[in-house]
Amino acid sequence: MDLLFLFWSIGTGIICGAGLYEAAVAVALVTTLGILFFQIIPISASPYLVVINAQDKTAEAEILSIIKGYSPHYRIDSKNLRQSGMDLIVEIRSKNSSALVDELSAVESVTSVSLLYHDAPVKN
Structure with a gap:
């Protein structure tokens, strides 16, 4: 999860730097939904x-x-x-x-x- 957040933040910075703000918001929403999905739904038993x-x-x-x-x-x-x-x-x-x-x-x-x-x- 930490690596996902790290690469997401770097990617968002690059996308915002290129002026593609709509794409940055879309990526942020998809990433947030992905993180919530992995937190709520257990992939396997502990x-x-x-x-x-x-x-x-x-x-x-x-x-x-x-x-x-x-x-x-x-x-x-x-x-x-x-x-x-x-x-x-x-x-x-x-x-x-x-x-x-x-x-x-x-x-x-x-x-x-x-x-x-x-x-x-x-x-x-």
Whole structure:
């Protein structure tokens, strides 16, 4: 959004400098409507990080199958294996994240589940 505003303001300055005031007003209206559209209509679900602590290393397959049911496109950000279990951090996009946390908590070997809102630049 910041880059959109930056290029819009530079373009408006150039258009006004050329004396095309009607075009500058039209571009301003279209840009304003575009910004409002992107603010009101969410493009996709918000990104979340799910932090899972489990006592059993073999629970990973069950955990990931549950996550896949809520977010088909997930990404494992971190996996830490210990003698006593494992820690898993998974990035998801899901609109029903509280149900996901409840279902993950019900897995027998899972000791804790944390859900964090991930407010970082989108990288694809």
